[in-house]
Amino acid sequence: MIPVSKFFTVQDPSNALLSYTQKGIDFFEKIGQFSKEKAAIEEEFSTKLKNLAKKYAKKSEEEDEVLKSVSYINSFNSYLQQLDQIAGKHHAAAESTREDIVSYVSSKTCQLRSSRKNAINDLKTINDILEDQINEMWKSGKFYSKSYKEAENAYQKFYKADKNLEISRLELEKARTHANTRNEICEKSKNDYSRTVSNTNLEQKKYHDELLPVIFSRLKEVDKECIGDMRHVLQKLITVDECLAEGIGNCRLKMQNSINRIDSEADAQLVLDSVEATIEKPTSFDIEDLGDPKDCDSRASDSIDGKQRVEVAISSYHVLKSPNKKKIIRNFLGMREKESEVPRESESPKEAYTDNSKPPQVRLSCLRSKIKNMEKQLEQAVQGREGITRLQKAYYANPQHGNPAACTEPLISYAKKIETLNTNIQNLKEFYTLLEMSVEGMPTERSFGGRDTPDTTRSVSGCSTNLSSLRTHEDGILRQFLSSPKRLLSSPRTPKSGQKPISTTPIRRKNDISSPVLRSSFSGVIRKTPVSNSVISSPHRSVSSPMKIDKSEMLVTVLFKFETSSAETMSISPGEELYIQEGDNGDGWTRARKKKGQEVGFVPTSYLQFPGLSTAITPP
Template identity: 30%
Template sequence: MNDTVSWQELWDQQHALNEYTGKGIEVIERLVSYAKERAAIELEYGKNMKALSKKYAIKQQKENELWNTITLVKGFQEYIAGTIPIAAQREVVAENLKNNVIPFATQKIAEYRAAKKQLEVDYANLSKQLQGVVNEMNKAHKDYGKSFKETEAAMLKYAKAEKNMEISRLELEKTKNNYMVKSGSLEESKQTYAAHTSKANIEQDAYFDKKLPQLLDNYKQLHTNRVLDTVEILNKCVEAESSVNSIIASCHNDMRRDIAAIDPVRDAALVVENMKTGHPRPASFIFEDLGHPQSFLSAASPDGNDATLKKGTLVGRNKDNKGVARKQSMHQKFFGGSDKKDTGDYGTLPPQQRARKILGKIHDLEKDKDRAIQSREGVSKMRDAYRANSKLGDPAVCEAQIEEYTKEIDTLGQQLQKFRTMLDDVNAQLGSGGLSTTSIGGSDTPPSVRSVSSASSGVTTRVNKINDALRAGGGERRESYSGSGESDNDPAAATNGKERDEVYDELTPPVLGEATAQFAFDGEQDGTIRMEAHERLWLIEKDEGDGWTRVRKENNSADGFVPSSYLKMTWFDGKI
């Protein structure tokens, strides 16, 4: 469109302009209503999607290790879980509409309503001013016409009196004077009318040449600004959704990656490794020749009855001549009876599964023992801090906690020794197929499928392993990618150790909250960092009861542990 089009051509369309401007403002009002309803829909959508994900997620079953580790279940779980951040992004869309679109549009509506009203008032004032001048001109014209008629009547009367010979000179003079007065009034009203006409023309020219064009230009400017702001509001509506498209696309990529990790071959290996019993295959069946039927006649009983079958037994077929007992079921023959009860040593399980269960128990006990040792070390550090500064706390409280942790460590050590002895006994039964804590790093998953479960364990598992390593005082970092110990028999572990260390070192724990240091801390112990009073820090791991919290510098330059009592913490989940 040509921007040089003059709005002065609308000098007589004031009412239509007001109606057009009002409808343009109503468009913005409709946008506001749309944004409000859209925000409500997005919030409801996000809420329903989260509920749907929770409804169809497969719950972890502690007693079913196979179901928890196969890639199909993990891929399904990751896909279902991946819909939760997408639902959260829909909630972000709602927040963007509420925070960026609705307030801006509401403000613009108020501005344009006020501007439209002011233009209407200005037009009314201009019209009133012009109409006032025109009314004065019309009044002067009316007075001029009236004076003209009166003068005309006086003139006719005077002319008639002048021709009347019977009228007296006095009457004639009186008629003449009246005519002369009326003629003066006529001239005066004529001049007044002329002056008002000139004034009205000047005002009308100013109205149409200057005042009304200026008013119409204001309408044009209002129109332009309103349209541009409407465009901006529409763009904000689009941006409210497009701003999260990259995040949603990333979630979709993560879903595709997790789905691509589903591997039927690996799942088959997991099924075999988790279900095999370790029992040897049953031996071949031996053919039993019962001989000639006549032999039964010689085996007749003293009472003369036939000695054939009696209530499920075959007489005379064993050494004691007491008959042959009924056969066991195939399940009892292969796997043993089902009337045994588990006494805590997994004795009712087949050898291979029992070894795996015992190995998993040993791994759990080792983790509990390591955690107890770390907790005792943390309390010991806190006790030393209390002894150095009595204002921080009572060291006697820490002494009691240290004693409890020591007892717990001793108990866990005894249990570990017990289960290790059990494992040795089971491995003796299995022979070359036995399992050991050194071969798979204390995991209850066989070496051949360990990579499957570790590959899908995710960043969270690796971060927890880093945290455990740091709490243990910065021990060996040459752990496997999944956090388990390396096997001497695993060639991948021997060849890719360096590469795994690089992956290990690049992992960064997520930020869980923020904190402000209330006191200074020197950070001289291993695994701790120095902090100044009033310094802002990122929280990357919660206090697990040992009195220490892991933090990171605000500039991400270092991280380590500091006393929890030194911090004023705000977690991103809303807890303080």
């Protein structure tokens, strides 16, 4: 009889194989989890690296123009840019790992688990079939054993009855029949048991020779596929790392190239030039000769303790920190002082931003400082004008406190100063933009001719609307900045009917008034004296106009279209004919009257075609 425990010897290898297969799939899943965590670390590192580069790049942007131009700052900025590129490559590696590897491992793990589960189900099915066959064999064996014992007992009783002489023949025959019956049952159960054992042996042989190897082969394929996927995933990880290393290598090569461009000598010289450009050499001190001490009797002196003391007026030595700086600024703004107030000095040195031999960065830095100083002066002038205006209102309200007319001259001075500062600040900003473009190597097509916005702009002498080179641009602007022409103040407005005729006495202007609105607004504060009607020949013609023009003969043609932007200007179209009412005073505006319509107003001088000239006239 086959032992019952013999079947279970087959289960041990199967369970071991299933266990190894499960461990392989778990390990493959662990590789996927590793890839996921690696991608998270790469992304976190990328974010921190980007933030670091952005933080220090923002700090470097706050440096001044000179520091931005030195090579070590540029090299560091290039280093930060490449560092940002490296962070981007780490981010790309993290995305590639997450999309290509983690998702692949997840899908393959599900597929391998499904294949293994199907193999386990098939193995369980054939195991159940074999187990049922063995159980049936066990039952048949038990029945055969029971029948055999019953038949054996029946024959023992028959043999005992046959030896007993006292038993009747009927009882003996009955015992023989019972023994034969039990013997037949035993033979039948034996045949059944033999047939069951044969079937079980066949089933067991089929199980071990055919079914079980197929299941094992399927499990082997699952394990083989799992191991192949592990190899593929690890190879992908290496590929991602190689691409990352290659990109980082290129970035580091660029970093090295930018570092090699650092020039300590040039940087130190540039910084030194920028500092030297802000230093103005003072003028030499003058020797004040107090005279001959022998002439002490002829001079008034004070005596203290018998000793003579000569007081020297310290105020005569007015030593400025930068003696020429004040004059440079005042000359630049057109605020020329009266000769009786300020003695004539020697020509002041050039500003650093006007010196073409200076580095562009140094010129930009100096120009930026100049603009800031002028803006502060403008703010002070505006505050001063507001204070004088409030004082004048107070005088009007209470005449006993003061004469309101005394505030007129300061208001005129402040108005002209504010207009000059606004104009020069605007021009300096334009020059700064132009110089900045030249530093960046960007071409510019800016026009410096007559402007079409008269309240805020002005035409530049000596410059046409299309300049061919950047040097011509700079020279033209500098000619405007460093010149302060004196013009006569004229009133473009027509006196109202019914007013007493007046004559305007020409007044020298300390600066330029580039807006026709301001030109007309000053007409109300010019000193007026009554004259006869014969003095004024035309209400439209200014006595102070430096251009002696006969209106009946000077007929000009409009070249370009201009739209009115204020009450003092008028719109013109190309081809229109105008009569000159008031010539250009150097501010880029001409007062004219239309041939048709009799409309009068200011128009840009450079928009007009004068007789005998082929191009528009730019005022001197």
